[in-house]
């Protein structure tokens with residue numbers, strides 16, 4: 001058996017086509033959405049991600065405001081750029097690309113929560129805990145959207161998330177246990193005693209530990225859906241957390257690349273468009 005593909009690249013194309021229509025409608029009403037990015041340093045991966053985000057924006061009519069700073073930039077210099085984007089009316093929302101090597105909690109906290117298209121500001125993460133509306137973190141919500149658009153049943157599913165990071169694992173547990181998703185979630189991490197025993201129970205596995213190949217075929221229930229979120233670079237090549245032999249057992253697998261990564265970009269675009277639409281119809 002070979003698993004079916006949870007195709008993030010194709011889904012991104014579909015979502016961009018849908019959003020292009022919404023952006024065109026906004027422009028007709030005189031609203032031009034704009035994405036800002038703050039990038040610190042020379043990490044080639046981060047440069048690629050930021051470049052891809054601006055390319056996506058250009059394709060669907062969102063304008064770009066790009067602020068690239070050298071690796072020597074200080075906390076105060078980055079905070080000054082954040083203040084500038086907070087005050088810029090042409091900037092609907094913006095992100096500080098991680099990692100920065102600086103105090104990221106302080107940087108995230110300085111972003112105007114209403115412009116936080118990453119959904120990672122403490123106020124917006126707090127809203128997620130409380131079940132209030134707000135921008136949602138892009139990778140977790142993109143993972144759910146990928147499953148939904150491929151018809152994978154989430155309600156009632158046993159989900160095992162491997163990884164408790166702030167950008168993926170923790171918020172994903174909160175999203176999946178909302179009434180609208182109704183999944184049962186087990187959050188595993190480096191302190192989990194028997195990871196394989198937990199993963200074996202799962203209808204849906206989300207591998208977001210950043211450990212190449214940590215989820216192997218012997219751990220996966222036949223027919224399960226497996227999302228590969230982890231990104232490591234092995235010999236310069238993107239390598240995920242899901243071992244290739246999982247494709248022989250699972251029902252669905254998201255490849256890596258071309259799985260969850262493009263969905264992160266799709267949800268960033270969605271967050272910008274939603275904030276812009278709110279400015280027209282609050």
Ligand SMILES: Nc1nc2c(c(=O)[nH]1)N[C@@H](CN(C=O)c1ccc(C(=O)N[C@@H](CCC(=O)O)C(=O)O)cc1)CN2
Pocket residue numbers: 045048049052095096097098099118138139167238256257258259260261262263264265
């Ligand atoms: N401020 C943020 N920083 C980071 C986030 C984030 O959500 N907000 N997540 C990751 C990186 N990330 C988004 O910025 C991201 C990851 C992957 C992709 C993507 O499209 N990947 C491609 C392949 C890329 C490659 O070949 O290297 C794919 O998976 O097909 C986009 C964005 C950390 N930082």
